Amino acid sequence: MKQVFLETHGCQMNVADTDRMEALLFHSGYLRTDAVENADLIIVNTCSIREKAVHKIYSLFGTYRPMKERNPDLILGLTGCLAQQEGENLVKRAPHINFVMGPDGVDRVVEIVQAASTSNEPRIWIEFDKHKEYSIPEIAPLPGQAVSPSAFVNIIKGCDKFCSFCVVPYTRGREKSRTADEICAEARQLIDRGAREIILLGQNVNAYGKRDLDPPVAFHELLYRVAEIPGLERLRFTTSHPRDFTPETVAAFGDLDVLVNHLHLPVQSGSDRVLEEMRRGHGVDEYLGLIQALKDTAPDIEFSTDIIVGFPSETERDFEMTLELMEKVGFSNSYMFQYSARPNTPAADWPDTSSEEEKKRRLQRTIDLQNRLTQEQGQRYLGKNVEVLVEGLSRRSENEGTPRWRGRTPHYWSIQFDDPELKVQPGDLVTVQVEGQRGQSLFGSMMDCHEKNSRKNSVTA
Numbered sequence: 001m002k003q004v005f006l007e008t009h010g011c012q013m014n015v016a017d018t019d020r021m022e023a024l025l026f027h028s029g030y031l032r033t034d035a036v037e038n039a040d041l042i043i044v045n046t047c048s049i050r051e052k053a054v055h056k057i058y059s060l061f062g063t064y065r066p067m068k069e070r071n072p073d074l075i076l077g078l079t080g081c082l083a084q085q086e087g088e089n090l091v092k093r094a095p096h097i098n099f100v101m102g103p104d105g106v107d108r109v110v111e112i113v114q115a116a117s118t119s120n121e122p123r124i125w126i127e128f129d130k131h132k133e134y135s136i137p138e139i140a141p142l143p144g145q146a147v148s149p150s151a152f153v154n155i156i157k158g159c160d161k162f163c164s165f166c167v168v169p170y171t172r173g174r175e176k177s178r179t180a181d182e183i184c185a186e187a188r189q190l191i192d193r194g195a196r197e198i199i200l201l202g203q204n205v206n207a208y209g210k211r212d213l214d215p216p217v218a219f220h221e222l223l224y225r226v227a228e229i230p231g232l233e234r235l236r237f238t239t240s241h242p243r244d245f246t247p248e249t250v251a252a253f254g255d256l257d258v259l260v261n262h263l264h265l266p267v268q269s270g271s272d273r274v275l276e277e278m279r280r281g282h283g284v285d286e287y288l289g290l291i292q293a294l295k296d297t298a299p300d301i302e303f304s305t306d307i308i309v310g311f312p313s314e315t316e317r318d319f320e321m322t323l324e325l326m327e328k329v330g331f332s333n334s335y336m337f338q339y340s341a342r343p344n345t346p347a348a349d350w351p352d353t354s355s356e357e358e359k360k361r362r363l364q365r366t367i368d369l370q371n372r373l374t375q376e377q378g379q380r381y382l383g384k385n386v387e388v389l390v391e392g393l394s395r396r397s398e399n400e401g402t403p404r405w406r407g408r409t410p411h412y413w414s415i416q417f418d419d420p421e422l423k424v425q426p427g428d429l430v431t432v433q434v435e436g437q438r439g440q441s442l443f444g445s446m447m448d449c450h451e452k453n454s455r456k457n458s459v460t461a
C-alpha cells in the first residue's frame, strides 16, 4: 500500500475532516503513516482562524519543499480553511504544492489525489456545493481501529453569523444540517463499536435545523433523539451560540440525564459596545440571563468560554468589563485570544486602537484571572468522588509499572488516576476520589471500577 502522512491544524471540525480523508484514502490504497519521510502523499489540513495559525502552516510547507525536490512523485496537498481562503495564491507562493482543496471537497479527496498524480498541473478545488444536501455517507471503518470512548458526530457545517472578526463563514460556507436520521445512525454505530460519550459537533450547533432541513428538526429535538440511543452514557455539544439558545434547549439540561452539566458558550467580550461591533447579536445581559436560566435548570452546571482581547476600539474600560463578566460567571475554563485581523472580514479594515504590548498585557490579565477561577473551581472537588469516563493511558504512565489513566469528569475536567490492580480499560466509567489539582487537571484515587452511572449528580461528598 502507498502511505499518506496527514497533519491537522485548527479545530475539531478539521480533525473530523482528516479522519474522513484517512478512511476514504485507505479504501483507495493509502495507509496512514506517522513517518513523513516514508510518505507518498502529504496532506496538511489547515486553519486560518488567527494569523499565528497561518504562519505555522507556511513555515511547515517550506520544510516539505526539499522532500519534493528529492522525490518528484511525492504528492503535496493543502486542505482546510487556509486552502479555501487563499486558493490559487498558495500555489503561486509555493509551486511545489500539487493540490489545494477547501473543506467542502473532503469527500472528493481520492479524486483530487488521482488527478494530481496524473498531471503536474496543480489542482485547485475551492467551490462550495451550494445546492447539495449535507450528508456524510457511512464508510467501512478502518480495520483494527478502535472507536474513542468519546466520539464526535458532525451535525451542521458552515456558519451564517458573520461575526465581524471571523473567517469561518468565508472558509466553511453557509450553514447546512445533516438529517437527524443520519446523525442518529452514525451515533448508534459509534456506540455499538464502543463509544460511551457523543459530542455533537459544528461551528454553530444550535443553529441546527434552522434552514433547508427536510424533515425539519429543531436542535433540542435532536438532543432528545440522540439521548434515547441505548448504551449512550454522556451527551455534549460544541460549539453553541448564545443567540440561538432556545428555552427548549435550556429545558433539555433538566430533562436529559445523559446531557452533561457542562457548556462551552463563547462570549468574546463583556462590553455591550464591543459585542455590537463584533456583530454577535446579543448583549451582556442576555448572556447572563441565559447563564442564570441554565443554572436554575441545572444547579451544578459549569461553563467555559472564548474571549478575544484587543478587538478594534476596545478601551481599557471595555476590557475591564470582560474581566468582570468572567468573574461573575466563574468560568471553569476559557480559551483566550489576542485579536488577529483576518482577510475578508469587516473588522480587518477598522483601525487597530490598542498596541501589541497593550493586547499582550490584556491577554495576560485574562489568563491570570482564569487561572484563579479554575483554581477556585477545582478546589471544590477536593475530597469528592467524581465519575470519570476513561479515555486512555496518560502520557506519564508510559514508563512506569502501574498504569495511570486519564479521563474526563462530566464537567469536562481532565483527571488522572493510578490503576495498581490493572482493572481498568478505556471506555470504563469509574469513580475517582479527587486528591489534587494542577491547573485544569485533577488527580485522585480510583474508588470503584466498571460503575455504570448515568445520573447527573455524579459528584458526591
Ligand code: SAH
Binding pocket: 049, 050, 165, 166, 167, 168, 203, 204, 239, 240, 241, 266, 268, 306, 307, 308, 337, 338, 339, 340, 341, 342
Ligand atoms: N463558532 C464558535 C467559535 C469559532 S472560532 C463561536 O461563534 O463561538 C473559535 C474562537 O476563535 C472564537 O470563539 C473566537 O474567540 C476566536 N477567534 C475567531 N476569530 C478570531 C480572530 N480574528 N482573532 C482572535 N480570535 C478569534
Ligand code: SF4
Binding pocket: 159, 160, 161, 162, 163, 166, 167, 168, 169, 203, 204, 241
Ligand atoms: Fe465565527 Fe461568529 Fe460563526 Fe463563530 S458564530 S464561527 S465566531 S462567525
Ligand code: F3S
Binding pocket: 009, 010, 011, 012, 013, 014, 046, 047, 048, 049, 080, 081, 082, 167, 168, 171, 172
Ligand atoms: Fe480553523 Fe477553519 Fe476550524 S479556520 S478553527 S479550521 S473552522
